[in-house]
Amino acid sequence: MQKLLLWPAVVLALLVGCSSFERAPLEPPQVIGGDAKGPMAEVQVSLSDGAGIAALLNKNYNETTTSCTQYGTGLARGYYWCTGVLVRTTDDGAFNPWESSPTALQLHGTSYSWIRHDLQNAGLFKPAGYVILSPADAAANTVPGVTSFANAVQCVYPLDAWTQRTMDRSHIGCDFEGTGLTVITSPWGSCENRLGYSNSAQWNARFESQGRVIYRQCSWGADNQQGWRNMIASHNIYTGISQYNEVMLTNWGGTGSLPLANEQYRKSIPAFFYDVAKPGGLAIAQSFQRKMFATGRRVPILRLSFTAAAAQRFQFQQADQVAGQYP
Template sequence: MTKDCSDSAVLSRRISSLALALTLPLLLNTALAQPQPDPLDTLKRINSNYNTLKDSCQEPDTGAARGLYYCSGVTLRMVNDGPFNPWDYSPYAIKIGATSYSWIRKDLSTRILIHPAGFILRTPTDAAALNLPVKEQGFTCIYAFDGGTGPERKWYGCGFFDSREPPRAAQGVMNNRNAALAYGTCAEAGVSTAEQWTQKYTGLMKGPIQYGQCSWNAEKPSDWKAMIRVHESRPNTTNKDPFAFSAQVNEFMLKNATATNDGSENMKYIDAFIYNVNSTQNFATRGDQAPPKPENGLNSARNFQKKLQARGYSVPILRLDFTKPAEQRFSYVAADQAIDLGAASGTQPPPLAAQYIASADWIKRYDPGTRKDEWSLSIVPTAAGRALPKEQIDAIYQQLFALKGADSNWRDNEKSVGSMRQQLSCVLVNYRNKTPWNLEPFRPALSDSETRAAGCNPVPR
């Protein structure tokens, strides 16, 4: 299981106009980037997904077979809280190129989670039905139990534990949208059934299951069925295999969307935050920088919820209770929420804000003033943004800050408070027809006249 906390620097990330128009949060007061489902409807869907034992899933338009996660069960990531976003990638996950999730359903006996709080990813089937962004690509493999994933397992955590690129001769042909990424070593090891898995990976003379086990292909329904049977075949375990028994989690690998710690691509797929009402335990994970300590899951979930709302998405916190009947596995309590979920009280969400930013990208370029390479935020405004009166500078600045203000390039390098806003105002007033607009966090915040005299590019004195 890969480490959960993350503080690596963000280097760069491309944001397309289409992604901005359809999926990224653009905050203006409390306006939302996408419609938010009623929290009680979300609760009903998630409980239904947990309890409905589907054995096949298909893409709605092509009919191509997909893994069971696509339309069934609950895909979750448990993560500890800290000075980072829960959806971002940890330093250890960056080394792997993928991040660990788990998949739970009524026919799995899982009752122990790696952390007390986390989030649920919306199933692609639900997202399509709700007209929300659909995550069609990214999941690679699933292990019946914690796979001890690390850089030793190539192909995004799915290879054999030998630091070598895994073979692909036995993968077969798939025609779904995720076929190029999905992979499993079980096929390469000649394992296609639960019985074959048990024969190969258990026994007193064999190595620990955590590192020895093969991975199941994320998009083969038969692999999912075998994974479930393997997981349920071990109601008990030994000291040699503390993570390989049915109360523990499986490990479901999702390829990172970037090579940095920036996991904001995942924000639009988050369905809910959750916390385990019966546990405050943080388990040790590979890549930990310090011993784990107990954590209040509700407090963490509330922090997660506020962080996501600040980026333009409001989703509920749900309780997860493995002691309740399966039909009540998840529950919604209004008092748990850290934000106002207007949909729960029947109010309508505010109208969408006008969009002023078409794209915003970090680039590194030579600056003649400092005579060295500096980080620059290269902005392409929309027509509405370019035409915005100078009196409405706050509107475009709020949207820009919502998009990029949490990035370390901005957060760590704006030494003069208000510098980025000052440059944006200067460009809007004096160079609105220029493309792109470039803002640099290292620049000092001066008066309007001084900034204008410097061509909107003042340098530290």
């Protein structure tokens, strides 16, 4: 998760570190949704139905599945595919919230978090942000007009890993510090692929041996289902060190695919949200909503309360909306 902008580090990397980059072309975003290639949802929800969007996210938040499979291929996918809620918190500024920061573009990876009822969360990094629709919901056309990605999610860390601390992590931020900024975009985790780990006990033992330093964690590959179970188990032990996990997504920075990726990320947002426990969040979310409305799309703002009942984690309130009509 981005802790600070680290502008000097970016400038230094541009001036003297270019040889550490592998500029191989990245595959463009593989969009899911809008093509009726999956089983249609039993109930569809319009972006104009704020309460319906909240209900959908609460349903996903309270899912108990331990297995996700890609429709049509039978491929095993990580939990991000069909359960829980993938979110990103970000600042407000002279940019659109769905566009990655300069440091994230340099890393080719952007930090998100994943939340679910069985993951102990008391908060997120910043007061406001947005939700990415799950690929399973996009394939089912659950929210008409909202799509998702087949090839964006790369890995998950049980805790905030401060992936932009030194800007020299391979595999879109999923490798250890000092491994260079080699651009390799496929689900990959340093726990299983570099260390040969398979369970949370191994992760916990290594974390202890590294002095519980968050930026020395290993990551689990995004489509390693056991890795997601390991992540939940380890996070719930060390939640006092970090309230949220870190999920790395490709942003296609520095390639011709970036403009397309930015547009597809915009189209993958079914809701903005703000944490009711953090001051200033509503005003930030309202600014995000105005920016989205300026692109011709209305997206609801939801309240996110980690103290509310799990069934009401996300809540829609008419009074919070500032752009677009919500009946």
